[in-house]
Amino acid sequence: MSKGIKLVSGVALLSLAIAGCTVQPNNTTSNSTKEASVTQPKSAADYLLLAIQERGNKAVELRLKAADILIREKRFTEAANSLAVINIAGITPTLAFNVVATQANSLLEKGDVVAALNRMTDPDLPKLSNAQSAELALLKAKAFELQKNPLSAALVLSDTDKNLALDRQHDIHNRIWSLLTQVDTETLVASSFANYGFNAQGWIELALAMQQNHDLASQQAAIEKWLTLWATHPAKLNPPDLLAALISADLVTAERILVALPFSGALKEPARIISEGIIAELKLRESKGLTAPELQMIDTEQLSSADDLVKHAEAMKADLVIGPLRGKLIDQLAKRNDLAIPFISFNQTDLTTDNLFELDLGSDQDINEVVARASIEGHKQFALITPAATWGARLADDYKAAIEASGGEIITALSYEVNPELSNQVSALLNTDKSAGRHKAIRDALGEKVEFDERPRRDIDAILITALPSDARQIAPMIAFHFAGDYPIYASSHLFQGDFNPSRDVDLNNVQFADIPWLVNPTGELNRSLTLERPDTASRLGRLYALGSDAVRVYPYLTQLKSSPLVTIQGETGALSLTSTNRFKRTLTWAKFEQGTPLLLGAPKIPVEPLSLQSEQTSQTELN
CATH class of the missing domain: 1.25.40 (Serine Threonine Protein Phosphatase 5, Tetratricopeptide repeat)
Incomplete structure (x- = not known):
């Protein structure tokens, strides 16, 4: 005592x-x-x-x-x-x-x-x-x-x-x-x-x-003008890293480009689309008076190893290799420390080496974008919906990692299966099945009819979803049917089929999602010209045209991009910057379905909490 x-x-x-x-x-x-x-x-x-x-x-x-x-x-x-x-x-x-x-x-x-x-x-x-x-x-x-x-x-x-x-x-x-x-x-x-x-x-x-000049070339011109007008400004005398990189670095040019893709075998169709995106981007540059490099194609299915690819590039004196696509060849390249020229590959590797760059459409970047926007908009407690498949489980892990990094929490999760019980699966996720069960118990106990409003759980503040288009068109209205329509829904690019079809997509109303500009804002010159020639530009595979185009687009600016992760170039697959592991980070474009049509969204809406001045009562202290 x-x-x-x-x-x-x-x-x-x-x-x-x-x-x-x-x-x-x-x-x-x-x-x-x-x-x-x-x-x-x-x-x-x-x-x-x-x-x-x-x-x-x-x-x-x-x-x-x-x-x-x-x-x-x-x-x-x-x-x-x-x-x-x-x-x-x-x-x-x-x-x-x-x-x-x-x-x-x-x-x-x-x-x-x-x-x-x-x-x-x-x-x-x-x-x-x-x-x-x-x-x-x-x-x-x-x-x-x-x-x-x-x-x-x-x-x-x-x-x-x-x-x-x-x-x-x-x-x-x-x-x-x-x-x-x-x-x-x-x-x-x-x-x-x-x-x-x-x-x-x-x-x-x-x-x-x-901000008003998104392309690096136009940004350089804008900076030159600014430097002239603000000759004595501290930012000119001691520029931040981004500005210094843009001021000092010259554009890189290529006289010969080797495109190394699997033009035969199971991946021949993706390879065709990527290569056509490359060719179309080079033609567009040529139409603007820029010199077009010599282009050579090689079928990587005919190569026994990455060594053969490097020897072929050396023999043709290539300045750049675009490819490969297969992970095995990329891993082999990553184990080398003697790559004399840049390789822009289209898949990921856990290894890194100089002059090997990764430009891919990996879903993990979609997931990071979805979680980041939801978190910025003030949401921390999530319901997560992903497919009951191997790829769905992998993305669920990506969601978990991104949410934990953001300080959020997955309160409830559903690995859905498309079957007649899908509505019951969504009901269980939202706890409306328990709400209905309580109503039945009360009704049975009283022996008479009881007024009842089904209520979803209240311990979440947003719903995150990855689903294929046909699945998403079933799940979204089910969420509303189970009285959870007031929760904001953030989705990855998987739910967008690629083309605008209001009658088909009306059930996706109010769902906001992240996707590449090529599909949700198809106003670029390259997109318009290819759409006249190809029937599949606005499709899931159509994304690969954008991937090929961006491989050509980023190459002249590799020096600037390597200088700082703050340097970006606007591409067809997103606003592109380069990480410390030489992987391109894609900042996607956001849209929201309204009347079945994706409408572009602006910056995230940051919640503003009312600030109150706390009184300083010095006689009251918090002691641990």
């Missing part, structure tokens, strides 16, 4: 010390014990108890030491409260800054963004040094990022150049650019008319120039 009393007393003392109350020493405590506690403080409580016995700057120093300990122990609320009692008007400028910065950081760590921003704009804050101004700007930027306000974060950072050494400037410029790429074009245009000052205006116009 005595130990429990001592623990409560210690908590009470720490609470009083945080609040700045004077704690009277126990008369029975010896002088030697008191002196030891004063001269050898070890815990946050020790420092705070000492602080209440001091005045002025000395008391502030002790409270800062206590706050540092509390922050290291991740007790952020206590750290913030321990400094809240300090009036910074009556202490030295350095201490005043340290109090504000430490308390603001603690508030940000515990998620109280508004209180942190208020603290950093304290009217009693003295004139800051360059280093202090920069540190406070970084904290403000962090606060705005937590508020999902990348523009304000970038504006705060844009004014720190004069306060930073050159090496830190470069990191800040990369961060500013990363933030501005998250701002939509409409907001940037509106901001360009505001009077934010020279530095901020230059950054905004640079971001606009990049």
Whole structure:
């Protein structure tokens, strides 16, 4: 019992010390014990108890030491409260800054963004040094990022150049650019008319120039114009990595290209479509006055190994090999460390080597896009629907990994089978079968008719689905039938057949999905010309025309793409960037079915939670 009393007393003392109350020493405590506690403080409580016995700057120093300990122990609320009692008007400028910065950081760590921003704009804050101004700007930027306000974060950072050494400037410029790429074009245009000052205006116009020109070639031209207009801007003198790559790198040209695909055997049809996409892209370039390379084809089914392919490329003095498609040959290429020219392959490998690039239509990228958008739009608890097949199980694993990485959770999952019991499967997923069971039990117990509304489960906030087109057209209306139509549905590209058919796809209304621009936004010049010549461009296999086209499209920009994952080129299979493993990441286009027709969607709708200023009641603390 005595130990429990001592623990409560210690908590009470720490609470009083945080609040700045004077704690009277126990008369029975010896002088030697008191002196030891004063001269050898070890815990946050020790420092705070000492602080209440001091005045002025000395008391502030002790409270800062206590706050540092509390922050290291991740007790952020206590750290913030321990400094809240300090009036910074009556202490030295350095201490005043340290109090504000430490308390603001603690508030940000515990998620109280508004209180942190208020603290950093304290009217009693003295004139800051360059280093202090920069540190406070970084904290403000962090606060705005937590508020999902990348523009304000970038504006705060844009004014720190004069306060930073050159090496830190470069990191800040990369961060500013990363933030501005998250701002939509409409907001940037509106901001360009505001009077934010020279530095901020230059950054905004640079971001606009990049967003309004999606192709790397036009982006380079836009950057050259910007550099002329903003000759003294910090971003020109110390450019972020993306800008530096676009300024310095030349386009790569190819005189001879070898297309290595399985033109015979089981994959001959995919190989034909990919090769026709390659040829069509080269013809389009030639029609615009660009030099067309010499093209040679080789059937990889006739090769015994990747060594034969490399020897053939060397013999024809190829500058680029497009292919192969088969995983076995790609794995063999990946084991080599002597590839002298780039190979753009169409499948994945677990190995990496220089000059081997992967441009594929892997479903894992679709899954990542689906989960990312759902998470950005505020959803964390998911119902997952995938086919009861080997490929469906593999995608379910991809969903699980992506959802866990995003901080979400799969609450319930269905591996569906297409049979007469499909509606019951969906009902079990949504728990409406249990709702109906409860109704039957109540009705039987009362012996009379009972008013009843079937209700789905309430522990999910979105539904994620991967299903083939015909299956999806059955499942989507079943979700609505079981009273779950209010939940947003996010789907992978598998549910879209490829062509626009409103009468067929009306049952997919309100389902939003990610797919390649070639199919959901078929307005490109290449797409229009091939559609006149080929009947299958708007189909599942039609995606392969886009794949061949993009292999030609990315090659001239490999140097820039390799320089930074932020560099992108708009392709027919998505906005393409290059990962550290030389795999092309595809950012897809989003659409939503309305009246059976896919309509393009804009950027994700980020939920804005109402912010309330939490009162700082220093006498109330959270103790672990």
